[in-house]
Amino acid sequence: MTGQVTTVDGRIAGRRGQATRQKLLDCLGKMLASSPYRDVRVIDVARKAGTSPATFYQYFPDIEAAVLELAGDTLRDSDELTGLVENRAWTGRAGREAAEELVDGFLAFRRRHEAILRVIDLAAAEGDRRFVRIRSKVHGALVRPLAETVEAQGSRGRAEPEASPTAVAAALVTMLTAVAEQSKSLQSLGAKQSDTRPALALLVHLGVTGRKPGK
Known part of the structure; x- marks a missing residue:
């Protein structure tokens, strides 16, 4: 979090206030990793942060507003997904490495932001347009550059133009997302993580x- 921080009533928060606000967000993030989103209460977040509900309400009108702040941080971090595709060679051994590093980087991003991404997906599935926009932007950070890469490969005669580059890129990102979200259930079906990674790269x-x- 960077830049000027204001309270709910528009006052500029000082250094101590900013630290308190960030601690509330950090505690909320940890709670989302272990508790269902709908079960998290302001009083519990405040208690975990060592402060009061009144202090929480100085910075956020409700839990949802704080969750949106965390979602915004995840969106900003999604810029790293673009770097997994840009300026990569896709021929020979370099192509294999590019695919493997894309898979590893994407799965690492999903693990690092697992809790808030789960909340984003839930709220988006329920039709909350704010979370729908955030989810689309997170996915777009990889879909757009990947589509450009697919199109570039096709223009060089290295791929069959049987589907639009954007559709191919979106399908690949959806596949990676589903595997990241369902890794435990896939393992119960016999798909070990050690086998899944090379399959995804392929x-x-x-x-x-x-x-x-x-x-």
């Missing part, structure tokens, strides 16, 4: 280039 490479990765 599918990403095929989707981007239309070919199996080089050795």
